Amino acid sequence: MACNCEGIIGIAFLITNILLSYTIIIAGVFVIHIIFIALWYTMINKVDGELKNKLIVSLKENFIEDTVTNLDPISNAWNHMFMTLDCCGVNPVESTSNDFDHTPWCTTVGSCQDNTSQIPRTCCIDVNGMTYPSAPNACHANVTSGTYNAKGCFEVLKKKLLSQSPGSIGVVITIMLIEIINVTLAVAIGCHKD
Known part of the structure; x- marks a missing residue:
């Protein structure tokens, strides 16, 4: 001025x-x-x-539960992001073997470790903060194509950021x-x- x-x-x-x-x-x-x-x-x-690597590390270290009400705010944030951006994990989900395999949710405690889920219920198509608990088994347990958001969140975030360029x-x-x-x-x- x-x-x-x-x-x-x-x-x-x-x-x-x-x-x-x-x-x-x-x-x-x-x-x-x-x-x-x-x-x-x-x-x-x-x-x-660098962003992709940091997202993978964050998911591996902090994803503990497929709910939005657990005590870990980072895990909650991941679940909110899955529902908001219609994505799942960091990389695209193509099968029951995915980015979640090495998270505490699958290795320590959680429905993945109990073998009742392969991907979070928050990754299912058309779920929100109120409806994700009743997500269909075909989505989170069987990972049936067309029932879950297959896009990885990294690509979705990258596209959103680059659209501003x-x-x-x-x-x-x-x-x-x-x-x-x-x-x-x-x-x-x-x-x-x-």
Whole structure:
């Protein structure tokens, strides 16, 4: 805001020093925007692998029960995510052997460890916070195709995040174009005065 006032004052009163400092500030901001865009595209690929690994570790260490009322808030969050995003696990669920096999829910205690479930009831199609307890056995016990959300949550989250990219990049590019116009006008006015 102060930078815009500086530019307006410089243009209104044709003060060359103010126009020069305005031009330098806007050029610096322009460079920062270029760096932002470069980092955005660089980090997308890096985040891809790291995010997936962190999600797998979180699921393996924290998924303890296929309910939304247990004492572990992270386990509850996983179950809410399965129902909200219509996904299941981190990777797509293709059979009874899946991401849940190494979770406490399957190895220590839970309906998976008891062999009554292969995937959480919260992964079943068309369940919500009220109806998941009565999810059909064909879904959570038999993992019958078409009864559960087969998509992995990583791909669903990645798609949601990447859907925001074009809009964000578009705004930055629009701002950069305005900055180019402002710098060009400031330089032209400054040169014209002399």
